[in-house]
Amino acid sequence: MDKIKVGVIGLGYWGPNLVRNFYQHSETEVIGICDLSPDNIAKIKSKYKDINFATTDYKELIKQDLDLIAIATPPETHYEIAKDCLEAGKHILVEKPFTKTTKEAEELIELSEKKNLKIFVDHTFIFHPVVRKIKEIISNGELGEIYYFDSERVNLGLLQTGVNVIWDLAVHDISILLYLFPDIEFINIHAFGSKHIHPYYEDIAHIVLGGDNGFIAHIHVSWLSPVKIRKVIIGGSQRMLWWDDVHPFEKLKIYDSRIEVDLRKQDPFFPSYIKGDVKILAVENYEALQKEVDSIVSSIRKYKKPEAGGIDGLKVVRILEGCERSLKSGAVFKL
Numbered sequence: 169m170d171k172i173k174v175g176v177i178g179l180g181y182w183g184p185n186l187v188r189n190f191y192q193h194s195e196t197e198v199i200g201i202c203d204l205s206p207d208n209i210a211k212i213k214s215k216y217k218d219i220n221f222a223t224t225d226y227k228e229l230i231k232q233d234l235d236l237i238a239i240a241t242p243p244e245t246h247y248e249i250a251k252d253c254l255e256a257g258k259h260i261l262v263e264k265p266f267t268k269t270t271k272e273a274e275e276l277i278e279l280s281e282k283k284n285l286k287i288f289v290d291h292t293f294i295f296h297p298v299v300r301k302i303k304e305i306i307s308n309g310e311l312g313e314i315y316y317f318d319s320e321r322v323n324l325g326l327l328q329t330g331v332n333v334i335w336d337l338a339v340h341d342i343s344i345l346l347y348l349f350p351d352i353e354f355i356n357i358h359a360f361g362s363k364h365i366h367p368y369y370e371d372i373a374h375i376v377l378g379g380d381n382g383f384i385a386h387i388h389v390s391w392l393s394p395v396k397i398r399k400v401i402i403g404g405s406q407r408m409l410w411w412d413d414v415h416p417f418e419k420l421k422i423y424d425s426r427i428e429v430d431l432r433k434q435d436p437f438f439p440s441y442i443k444g445d446v447k448i449l450a451v452e453n454y455e456a457l458q459k460e461v462d463s464i465v466s467s468i469r470k471y472k473k474p475e476a477g478g479i480d481g482l483k484v485v486r487i488l489e490g491c492e493r494s495l496k497s498g499a500v501f502k503l
């Protein structure tokens with residue numbers, strides 16, 4: 169069977185990871201690359217000598233015989249490049265965040281349906297081995313009724329030039345949240361943020377998403393932390409889970425911790441604090457992007473629905489837009 173022919177636009181920080189994963193996969197081949205910077209092109213060409221086609225003009229790349237184009241340019245350029253690729257009859261993989269507005273996302277989805285093409289959105293974390301394991305744990309009911317999702321994603325930089333820290337970092341947590349809890353309906357969004365370095369874009373932000381049944385998601389993102397923290401706590405009525413993505417081996421723990429109350433004895437009110445065992449889970453070790461490329465290949469070959477497609481991208485952008493409105497008005501935004 170012929171390999172899926174791939175082109176990659178954008179060879180800055182993230183694009184080279186896409187090139188490497190498509191290059192190494194047995195069912196895809198990288199036919200062409202593109203970046204505005206000849207230096208970035210030269211770096212990739214020196215590593216992958218058999219990639220023959222390279223250009224600084226993406227419109228030249230999309231004229232090539234390609235099945236799929238991966239777009240790893242800054243977010244404000246995604247819509248225009250994605251639209252041109254779809255119009256040229258190519259499937260697309262668009263970096264997160266899919267677009268800057270829901271209107272743009274809806275237009276691209278409509279165009280892809282008209283052209284019978286697939287949109288993949290690079291929500292890399294939904295392919296992460298720990299996220300897959302957490303999904304399994306939640307589906308098994310091990311945590312009981314889920315009360316909250318609390319995540320922190322902070323580091324010193326990397327400052328972006330066209331989006332704030334929410335569109336750059338919280339987009340990961342929102343995509344994880346929607347993947348883990350597809351049935352929770354988020355009703356309101358409250359986002360706070362401040363600009364210390366950037367004149368236009370927030371570099372620190374806290375987001376609270378309120379779901380039905382009292383579910384609360386809190387996301388803290390920052391480009392101004394002296395240490396790198398990547399942690400998620402998910403609290404349930406039976407057990408609680410801790411994911412520390414920077415820990416070298418104890419990444420995922422389940423705490424047999426909960427609070428029980430006997431509602432018949434409200435006066436006096438005696439809660440019992442249960443603190444049982446802590447289990448460290450063994451989790452598979454693979455690169456999320458590798459799994460993502462497998463999934464893209466199987467979606468294109470077997471006409472399967474993408475695991476992270478245009479609709480998933482749109483849902484995340486809708487929440488990001490809600491955050492933006494809440495940030496500007498200072499009020500809670502109702503979804």
Ligand SMILES: NC(=O)c1ccc[n+]([C@@H]2O[C@H](COP(=O)([O-])OP(=O)(O)OC[C@H]3O[C@@H](n4cnc5c(N)ncnc54)[C@H](O)[C@@H]3O)[C@@H](O)[C@H]2O)c1
Pocket residue numbers: 177178179180181182183202203204205208224225226240241242243245263264265290291292336
């Ligand atoms: N999935 C992830 O985990 C992940 C991680 C980091 C970044 N990203 C996403 O990847 C995208 C790129 O981010 P980055 O950090 O690599 O940015 P970057 O600035 O390092 O790289 C962007 C590259 O795109 C090129 N470019 C810009 N406009 C272009 C155009 N019209 N034609 C061709 N090339 C063009 C630039 O020259 C630059 O080399 C963003 O959407 C970002 O959110 C995703």
